[in-house]
Ligand SMILES: Nc1ncnc2c1ncn2[C@@H]1O[C@H](COP(=O)(O)OP(=O)(O)OP(=O)(O)O)[C@@H](O)[C@H]1O
């Protein structure tokens with residue numbers, strides 16, 4: 397087993413890095429994949445999230461904080477990568493920290509969550525540049541993608557989306573995450589969207605999970621009968 401590695405990062409705080417990390421890892425884990433989340437943010441949000449789960453229904457991925465190690469965390473990854481199908485790295489909202497760069501250099505995909513409003517689009521430029529630099533200098537096979545988060549209807553969102561599509565050098569995933577109550581609710585109970593059964597949010601995460609998996613060549617088993 398050699399895990400696919402996904403770095404989830406952006407300069408912008410609150411754009412959905414932890415949300416994307418935890419929803420995707422919950423989805424992959426629920427499909428029987430061995431998933432490891434590395435929490436690189438000293439806020440520890442993904443670690444706290446997984447700790448909310450009841451012991452009889454644990455979060456379906458291992459979550460470990462390595463934030464104190466800063467970029468040295470990459471030296472600890474070999475045994476984890478060997479024993480898992482997918483590793484997601486939840487980065488802090490600081491592009492100038494050494495963490496996103498070190499993380500991209502060992503990754504298959506750099507995923508940039510972005511809310512379709514102008515401040516997020518401006519801030520994401522640095523993240524895009526980091527992927528392009530890592531790809532050009534060290535990791536030619538590295539992929540990059542934007543995932544739109546907290547998408548709502550309205551002209552302002554449409555205009556921002558248009559700007560993002562026109563100016564960006566890396567693709568925007570087809571699947572968006574809407575503004576949905578089920579996402580923050582899953583935090584509260586240490587689960588992910590599908591933990592509450594079928595919903596529009598759960599369907600989005602399934603679609604997103606499959607789209608990201610296809611991008612990195614990760615095989616996701618079909619949902620087993622009787623599973624939620
Ligand atoms: N699609 C969504 N629908 C509803 N709420 C969301 C959605 N995405 C994120 N949120 C909420 O927005 C807030 C910020 O999300 P999140 O913590 O994932 O961002 P972040 O980029 O990890 O932030 P930070 O930079 O602080 O690490 C959280 O309270 C989260 O619950």
Ligand SMILES: [Mg+2]
Pocket residue numbers: 413414415437441486487
């Ligand atoms: Mg976060």
